[in-house]
Amino acid sequence: MGVLELDYSQYQTVYNVLSFALASMLATFIFLLVVQGRVLPRYRQALVVSAMVCLIAAYHYYRIFDSFRHNYVAIDEGAAATAFNAIQYQLVNGEGFNEGYRYVDWLLTVPLLLFETIAVLALPRAIRKNLLMKLIPASALMIILGYPGEIAVDAAPKAIWGALSTIPFLYILYVLWVELSKSMNTQPEQVRKDLNGLRLLLLATWGVYPISYMIPMIWQDAGADTFVWRQVGYSIADVLAKCLFGLLIYKIAREKSANDSREFVDQEIDAAPSSK
Amino acid sequence: MGVLELDYSQYQTVYNVLSFALASMLATFIFLLVVQGRVLPRYRQALVVSAMVCLIAAYHYYRIFDSFRHNYVAIDEGAAATAFNAIQYQLVNGEGFNEGYRYVDWLLTVPLLLFETIAVLALPRAIRKNLLMKLIPASALMIILGYPGEIAVDAAPKAIWGALSTIPFLYILYVLWVELSKSMNTQPEQVRKDLNGLRLLLLATWGVYPISYMIPMIWQDAGADTFVWRQVGYSIADVLAKCLFGLLIYKIAREKSANDSREFVDQEIDAAPSSK
Numbered sequence: 001m002g003v004l005e006l007d008y009s010q011y012q013t014v015y016n017v018l019s020f021a022l023a024s025m026l027a028t029f030i031f032l033l034v035v036q037g038r039v040l041p042r043y044r045q046a047l048v049v050s051a052m053v054c055l056i057a058a059y060h061y062y063r064i065f066d067s068f069r070h071n072y073v074a075i076d077e078g079a080a081a082t083a084f085n086a087i088q089y090q091l092v093n094g095e096g097f098n099e100g101y102r103y104v105d106w107l108l109t110v111p112l113l114l115f116e117t118i119a120v121l122a123l124p125r126a127i128r129k130n131l132l133m134k135l136i137p138a139s140a141l142m143i144i145l146g147y148p149g150e151i152a153v154d155a156a157p158k159a160i161w162g163a164l165s166t167i168p169f170l171y172i173l174y175v176l177w178v179e180l181s182k183s184m185n186t187q188p189e190q191v192r193k194d195l196n197g198l199r200l201l202l203l204a205t206w207g208v209y210p211i212s213y214m215i216p217m218i219w220q221d222a223g224a225d226t227f228v229w230r231q232v233g234y235s236i237a238d239v240l241a242k243c244l245f246g247l248l249i250y251k252i253a254r255e256k257s258a259n260d261s262r263e264f265v266d267q268e269i270d271a272a273p274s275s276k
Numbered sequence: 277m278g279v280l281e282l283d284y285s286q287y288q289t290v291y292n293v294l295s296f297a298l299a300s301m302l303a304t305f306i307f308l309l310v311v312q313g314r315v316l317p318r319y320r321q322a323l324v325v326s327a328m329v330c331l332i333a334a335y336h337y338y339r340i341f342d343s344f345r346h347n348y349v350a351i352d353e354g355a356a357a358t359a360f361n362a363i364q365y366q367l368v369n370g371e372g373f374n375e376g377y378r379y380v381d382w383l384l385t386v387p388l389l390l391f392e393t394i395a396v397l398a399l400p401r402a403i404r405k406n407l408l409m410k411l412i413p414a415s416a417l418m419i420i421l422g423y424p425g426e427i428a429v430d431a432a433p434k435a436i437w438g439a440l441s442t443i444p445f446l447y448i449l450y451v452l453w454v455e456l457s458k459s460m461n462t463q464p465e466q467v468r469k470d471l472n473g474l475r476l477l478l479l480a481t482w483g484v485y486p487i488s489y490m491i492p493m494i495w496q497d498a499g500a501d502t503f504v505w506r507q508v509g510y511s512i513a514d515v516l517a518k519c520l521f522g523l524l525i526y527k528i529a530r531e532k533s534a535n536d537s538r539e540f541v542d543q544e545i546d547a548a549p550s551s552k
Contacts, residue, residue, distance in 0.1 A: 008372075012374070012376060015374070015376075016374070016376040016377070016380055019339060019377065019380060020380045020383075020384075022335075023332055023335050023336065023380065023381075023384060024384065026331070026332075026335060027328045027331055027332050027335075027384070030327075030328065030331060031324060031325075031328050034309060034312075034324050034327070035320075035321070035324055037312075037317070037320070038317070038320065038321065087372070267316075267317045267318065268317050268318050269318060270318075
């Protein structure tokens with residue numbers, strides 16, 4: 001739940017990384033909305049959901065940024081007026097810096113991320129439904145089981161809840177790699193490659209979360225550095241898992257649109273459609 | 277990192293130039309979104325990305341403006357109440373005026389600017405991909421290498437990081453002038469001329485950044501003036517490199533649309549399309 005004191009560069013690092021995440025979420029949200037017309041209608045659902053993921057995340061980053069800014073105040077130490085690097089920031093006794101926003105965010109966005117992944121593939125209805133009925137409850141369970149460990153102070157409950165949360169995570173990986181792969185043979189070559197990129201991005205970025213989660217466990221002397229690196233880790237993972245992931249969904253939707261319709265290719269891609 | 281004291285006209289200059297940049301970014305962002313329909317679908321991607329660049333910059337100028345406003349406060353010196361020109365502004369001990377926003381902004385927008393430059397040309401996929409794979413990592417590297425020099429207080433590290441950052445910058449110029457030129461012979465005459473304008477604008481405006489960066493080095497007695505001129509330099513360069521650049525992208529997209537489609541010319545340009 002934050003630490004008591006941060007020095008100048010630690011404060012600046014957290015401050016700027018939170019602002020970076022907010023700017024990225026905001027821009028990707030608008031981008032995914034305004035490029036609707038750049039894909040065939042059947043793929044727009046996936047884009048809208050990706051945009052909503054970024055909107056929800058932008059809202060939460062605004063809250064996290066605000067919470068950070070208002071709960072850490074500079075301590076005036078006289079000398080500070082002439083040397084900024086000497087300023088210390090102290091956590092005030094108020095609401096405290098709220099880490100809960102992240103979990104509320106993930107509880108909403110992680111199921112939606114899995115939904116958009118399945119939606120963009122435009123699989124037959126029965127297969128799609130079957131996959132979503134497995135992925136969505138598992139992802140919610142994963143977040144819910146992680147939260148008690150996040151707020152726990154001791155290493156033991158952190159490890160237990162972390163381990164419990166890993167079970168649905170492994171199940172999600174099983175569904176995405178084994179079950180989903182069975183439905184992929186009808187997809188065009190390029191889409192299969194992109195889906196693979198999507199799954200690897202998901203694995204790589206979701207892998208950052210448990211690392212950030214475990215930082216206070218492995219780096220036992222706690223202190224401000226573990227707090228700073230956890231914030232940096234979570235923020236960068238969020239940008240990759242939401243913004244970059246959303247842009248990859250858009251890329252897949254473009255490729256599938258081009259694959260589905262010659263007219264789409266003429267209008268959207270080829271420079272000289274009327275040359276014929 | 278800001279300086280300790282600004283006089284009335286220095287404070288007003290920074291305040292107004294930041295507000296000017298914010299207004300320009302916001303208006304260009306909206307403009308580029310609403311003119312989507314004025315170009316053929318295949319050029320809209322470039323316009324959307326240009327709009328996102330201005331949105332991201334608008335967000336950061338809002339933050340920079342806010343940071344400036346809240347971190348410099350007027351010192352009441354009695355006489356000040358009757359003579360505005362006598363008011364001094366002092367940097368309070370708070371978050372400090374945050375220069376980091378500029379670098380976060382550039383890290384996001386500079387790669388996007390290069391993306392939109394290539395996107396608007398609608399080059400064959402392989403060439404486009406090849407150019408982007410060179411330009412985008414180089415631009416990110418350029419920004420990342422510049423940051424340690426920006427926050428350094430001494431001239432020596434400033435010069436070293438500045439020199440390192442210049443290497444990817446020169447590489448970008450090489451790719452844009454030498455490699456890109458090879459792909460330009462299929463482009464219409466007017467587009468070739470506009471691309472040249474685009475590249476020169478890029479060179480001229482990006483040239484302002486190193487000058488602003490070096491101001492504290494060359495103008496050794498530091499003080500408030502170097503701070504003010506750095507803010508003015510960066511802000512004007514940003515407006516030229518993002519707003520004016522975005523408008524030039526729009527101009528190229530219009531010309532290429534007219535070149536691609538007779539119907540577009542009839543609808544969008546000719547005064548009497550139904551004369552036939």
